[in-house]
Amino acid sequence: MVAIKDTKQTTNTTRLTLQTVEIAPDTTAIRCLDWDRDRFDIEFGLQNGTTYNSFIIQGEKLALVDTSHAKFRQLYLELLTGLIDPAQLDYLIISHTEPDHSGLVKDVLKLAPQVTVVGAKVAIKFLESMVHQPFEHQIVKNGDRLDLGGGHELEFVSAPNLHWPDTIFTYDYLTQILYTCDAFGMHYCDEPTFDEDLELIEADYQYYYDCLMKPNARSVLAAIKRMGKLELATIATGHGPLLQYHRAELVDRYQQWSQAQTKTETFVALFYSEDYGYSDDLARAIAQGIAKTGVAVELVDWNNTEPQFVRELVSGAAGLVMGMPTQSDTEAHAILSTILAAAHGKQAIGLFESGGGEDEPIYPLRNQFQEIGLTEAFEPILVKESPNRAIEQVCDEAGTDLGQWLTRDRSVRQIKCIDSGLQKALGRISNGLYIITATKGDISSAMVASWVMQASLSPLGIAIAVAKDRAIESFLQMGDRFVLNVLEEDNYQHIIRHFLKRFPPGADRFEGIDTVPASNGSPIIADSLAYAECEVQSRLECSDHWIVYSNVQAGRVAKLDALTAVHHRKIGNHY
Ligand SMILES: Cc1cc2nc3c(=O)[nH]c(=O)nc-3n(C[C@H](O)[C@H](O)[C@H](O)COP(=O)(O)O)c2cc1C
Incomplete structure (x- = not known):
């Protein structure tokens, strides 16, 4: 028998409600229901909102499995402190560090400074840079156990890449619940706690698999293999309903989809x-x-x-x-x-x-x-x-x-297969010529770019299309800073030639190039016509490129009467 308690708060724009459910002996699910969320991180549309699920396990020791999204801060923390005394919390288990589950870790650490954070090695490393404060921690690997007492012996199952590199599952031998966070989840928000109605949820289940898990189908199969020896009653996911009624069928679907995917890749x-x-x-x-x-x-x-x-x-x-x-x-x-x-x-x-x-x-x-x-x-x-x-x-x-x-x-086949009329038509799109330069810590990178445009007036913003496999891509994450160097007509060939060289991994791309540091730390190329200092605000995934949208915070022109170098192309199947 499950006991359900609902806490509702409706604001003008979004409906956020909470549900607490006894899902097994000494085990409570806190489900944060986000009814109206219509976009998720990788920009796939949500039709049915989502939920962020967190769990309390009360053995002789008290454990919390994951937290919630920061948008639930007040609601979640009020509810949590009504259910448990944070000063008694022994463990905070982090299945992975994505903000929709770990967004309130800092808040929980404030309420429970004595708590030991349990997670994979990478998760603890990520958390250290997220919360910027020391905390007790315990690193766990596949097969490690943690005894909460009262029969609640936990075992950890390593599940890297599902869908973050630091993911672990947690299995409770007493309740036979496997806590899987993103894996086997779905973006689906509704009152039922469990998966009673398969027809209602199966489309969202598959869509979620396709968007988040399919790219890591090999890791899915490895995790399912590791789960194989565990007797399962429930899969307690981090999003959507918990899997109980159709658990075996739904795990089997993951296995079949992943096997089909890995056959050809x-x-x-x-x-x-x-x-x-x-x-x-x-x-x-x-x-x-x-x-x-x-x-x-x-x-x-x-x-x-x-x-x-x-x-x-x-x-x-x-x-x-x-x-x-x-x-x-x-x-x-x-x-x-x-x-x-x-x-x-x-x-x-x-x-x-x-x-x-x-x-x-x-x-x-x-x-x-x-x-x-x-x-x-x-x-x-x-x-x-x-x-x-x-x-x-x-x-x-x-x-x-x-x-x-x-x-x-x-890559060659893809380029060749574009219709030649279309190639020529696309080739009439012309742009300027630029060098993007970026410094992060003590390393720097650069690339020649022409797919650049102004993208907003207030605040001033630009957009750049960056191929997913560019070396500089890891310098253009949210919040990163860089410089857009605008090249000058008739005075750019030597610069372009230099930056188009094939650089070995980690090579210094600025050797022999005159630069001065911008106020954001990235190099300004001394021979450029103008420069703009930028900060990444958002990234849109577009097939083989990221569109990186950035605010422009400062800039200067070196020669007021000179013109920007323009890149005219004949065909649209390359830059
Ligand atoms: C004229 C020209 C314009 C280019 N524009 C872009 C661009 O806008 N976006 C991009 O991702 N790559 C662009 N490239 C490709 C990269 O500059 C170049 O191939 C890359 O720096 C080499 O890859 P790596 O930096 O990952 O080693 C352009 C190349 C040329 C020749």
């Missing part, structure tokens, strides 16, 4: 060690760079896999990336022999050191792969210090280089 098998050196941080940065090119990545822990699985995976992979395991790791060495036996000459390869101090030497292995005939997509990445932004950028760009090599035929 190009993918890279990336081997790393969860527990050795900086292997996992570097692996994630390389995986992110590969994913920018639309190539899938299967992450495999050297110490948590089997030869049969590796043999099949490697023979189907278009590329291989390997973080060196330790020299004394016999388990990893057995897997390495399997990889060498299954690898073939059509594949691309990339190697990186794990930075643990006793890495397997990288160059002899590189030679072995080259003898088999694999193409090296990036030079071995040698790590001498703990990963900083510069090393992560090298890894990101190296991953992108590998992905671009694997998709080179596809």
